[in-house]
Structures are given as structure tokens and as C-alpha cells.
Amino acid sequence: MGLRVLILGGTSEGRLLAEALHGDARFSALLSFAGRTESLQRPAVAHRVGGFGGAAGLAEFLRVGAYAALIDATHAFAARISRNAAEAALLTDLPVLRLVGPAWQREPGDLWLEVADMQAAAHALGPLPQRVLLTVGRLEIDAFCAAPQHDYLIRAVDDFVPPAALTQVRVLSARGPFALEEELSLLEREHIQCVVSKNAGTASTYAKLEAARLLRIPVVMVRRPETPAMPRVATRAAALSWLRQLHEASQRGE
Ligand code: NAP
Numbered sequence: 001m002g003l004r005v006l007i008l009g010g011t012s013e014g015r016l017l018a019e020a021l022h023g024d025a026r027f028s029a030l031l032s033f034a035g036r037t038e039s040l041q042r043p044a045v046a047h048r049v050g051g052f053g054g055a056a057g058l059a060e061f062l063r064v065g066a067y068a069a070l071i072d073a074t075h076a077f078a079a080r081i082s083r084n085a086a087e088a089a090l091l092t093d094l095p096v097l098r099l100v101g102p103a104w105q106r107e108p109g110d111l112w113l114e115v116a117d118m119q120a121a122a123h124a125l126g127p128l129p130q131r132v133l134l135t136v137g138r139l140e141i142d143a144f145c146a147a148p149q150h151d152y153l154i155r156a157v158d159d160f161v162p163p164a165a166l167t168q169v170r171v172l173s174a175r176g177p178f179a180l181e182e183e184l185s186l187l188e189r190e191h192i193q194c195v196v197s198k199n200a201g202t203a204s205t206y207a208k209l210e211a212a213r214l215l216r217i218p219v220v221m222v223r224r225p226e227t228p229a230m231p232r233v234a235t236r237a238a239a240l241s242w243l244r245q246l247h248e249a250s251q252r253g254e
Contacts, residue, residue, distance in 0.1 A: 014073030055087035177204035
């Protein structure tokens, strides 16, 4: 049996990393999903769904499963599970690696207003009613109840019933990747005046920002939350190389 690796996923990078390890006899990887999306696309590799019960639960899971490494490949905004990963690695004395790409950077022509959190994003939309595209997922939509004067188009993976306080609202359920042409046509067709986005940094959802730049539409950009200090890589290739080194060390009996 290969080196046991637990990958905390919920991102395409996590999925691709698990797929890259699949069939490599040096590793035996398990990909973990929180189970937030109703329409979870199950991968063809070993996986599990559901929380662990905090850092202690995750540590116990790692111990019982005799894992040798933990990779936190969760979304840049999934701050709680990243904190749990750091703590569980300490509790179990296991090597841990954070796989997360860099944040998006403002480009010439971008009309970004950067804010610290979702409450600040709702406030930043201002008092005058606007037609707003919300691309922040469905779990933090409640923050926008403080700004019910706007007309919202919410794009989320799962369809859902928006809060009653939002009287002008429509949900568009769609899963990326999104191409520039479709983003341009969405913004124009829907007469969007402002886009709200998390700074996810993912390539698959970047086209909306290019489209907003081309159409000179402002973007309220929510900055990434603080995450714990742990070794970090930005690419799958770097994560694979870290795992290979771990494997070699284990072969040498280190
Ligand atoms: P979160 O607030 O950081 O975590 C909340 C709880 O969900 C954790 O304490 C943990 O429960 C469970 N959890 C999270 N990720 C897990 C995983 N990969 N495997 C097993 N349990 C997990 O997370 P979130 O922001 O709700 O995100 C949930 C999932 O969606 C993450 O896997 C993330 O990668 C993905 N995602 C998040 C966003 C986003 O914007 N936040 C966007 C796209 C995808 P226990 O404490 O019980 O272990």
C-alpha cells in the first residue's frame, strides 16, 4: 500500500491532484469533500463526503486511517477547514501542505473596489439601486439583505431560494468554467452595472473580471480571509513534487 495522503478538496485543483495520484502505486490518496453542493460531481477516485467534527475530529480521522500526509487544497475562502488542517497536523505531527493559487491582481482598466468581507461588499454597492451580479456563492448571501434596494442576479452552483428580504432577485444556477464570450453576453443581456466577487484566484472563473474590464463595469472584490501559516505551494506540480520527496524520505526510513 502506498503512502496514505488525505486531500481536503472542494476545488478543481484538489480534484486534479487526487486524479494525478490515482494509479501511482507510491500513494494511496483519499479526496475529501465537505458536501456543501447538492450537485456534487463525484470523481472516479477514492473520496469521502462530510465534515470531520472540527480539528480534533480531523486529527482522529488521520490517526485511525494511518495517514502520512495532509494536503489542504480547499478554496481560498474556506478559512475554517484550513485552520482545522493546521491544528490537526500539529496534533498528529503530520506533514501538511497548503495548495492554493495566487489571488487575482488588478489589471489596467479594472474598476475594482476591494473590501474586507461580505458586509463591506454589500455596503460598497452604495445607496442608489443598481443591477448587481453576485458571484459569491449562496452561503453568504444574507449579508446583502442590508442592501435590499438593489436588483440582484445571483449566480451559484446550486439553485436555492434567496432570502425574502431581497425583493428584486433572481438565481441563475451554473457551474464554471465560464468563457469570456458567455460572460460578456451575460453582463450585457442582464444590464449588469456592478459585479461582486470573492478573490478566488481560480482560472475557471476569471473571465467575468475580463468581461467587466472590457465593458467598464465596476467590481466589488472581497479580499481573501487570513489563513494559518503553513507550507504553501501554488501549483499541482509543486504539490506532487512535495509528495514525491515525502515518499523518498519514507523509503529511506526517515
Ligand atoms: P469552511 O467554512 O472553511 O469549513 C466549514 C466546515 O466544513 C469545516 O469545519 C468542516 O467541517 C467542513 N469542511 C470544509 N471543507 C471540507 C472538506 N474538504 N472535507 C471535509 N469537510 C470539510 O468551508 P466552506 O467555506 O463552507 O467551504 C466548504 C467546501 O466548499 C470546502 O471544501 C471548500 O473547498 C469548498 N468551496 C468553498 C468556497 C467558498 O467560497 N468558501 C468556494 C468553492 C468551494 P468539520 O469541522 O465538521 O470537519
